[in-house]
Amino acid sequence: MEGALRSIRAALIVMALVAAAAAGAGAFLARFAVRMPPALAELGGPLVLETAQGALALADLKGTVVLLYFGYAHCPDACPAALQTIAAVLDRLPASVRAHGLFVSVDPARDTPRMLARYARFYHPKILAGTISDLARLKQATARFRADFHYDTPDGKPDPQGDYAVDHTSFIYLISPQGRVVNLFDFREDPARIADEAMRWWVHDEMQGGKK
């Protein structure tokens, strides 16, 4: 099964190489090459969020490139930097590439779906946002992405009225149109590099018929 997939993929790559050679476009070749870090193979899984528009599953965004980030709205340094990076990536992608940002709050005690919708829109109209209000379910979902968080409160518990920071992993996950986590970026990464990688996966998945 996997071998068959691999040979189909190899055939597609060969076809693309031929097409590229025919077009004489070296740039096209470079754009097409994708490589998923093997360590990411197990990363990801179902993710269903509560948003201002109702339930949103990561699977609903299949057919688009997704830039996923776990953070919290009261985060003044890392999260705005990450969201600005994501916004810059979205602005760099050609209009033909369907793409979204997805901000998942790990602080549902303070971040309501309504507030998150306004928060995300402030950074970019294509950034969606939501959370999972049940803490146990939130932990389960984030663990699938190996995203980790900890509330800086005396008892380690969140507090709707509290004034606290949340330590959290701060990576930008690149999710291919076929719904796989295909790369992980530091939130300080150059948006041009992420946009380039997003383009490659868009082209790659489109050629494999991943686009709906």
Add this chain to the structure above:
Amino acid sequence: MKRWFVMLAFVLAVQGEAAEAPLVAHDAWVRATPPGVDRSAGYLVLENPSDAPVRVAAAHCEGAARTMLHETVRLPDGREQMRHVQGWDVPPHGKLVLAPGGRHLMLMQLARPLREGDAITCTLLTDRGKLTVRFAVRR
């Protein structure tokens, strides 16, 4: 801890009353606040053209109930953590960079939202006087 900080700020304020810190500030900006958020982070580059180090020990920004010196650091397990620090040294003939994802001024409980295009004033307290800097509000 808190008392120590207040005392230090007071001592520095008295001592630095007349003195202007021998620092040159540039690229100073604060993050515009998104809806529903009353905190922000400030960044700048400080250059020290003098022959002795200058220690930045505290800051106060217009409109913020509290301004803290913070650093975002990556923990060994991968989490990013914001830490409160006691101060930063600007080396002689060197510079100190505050930038997103690292050192920053943390503006807490802002009275008003910070809007892109505006500017606010922050005062940095150092062991060799104070420095008043205009911070542009950016996204």
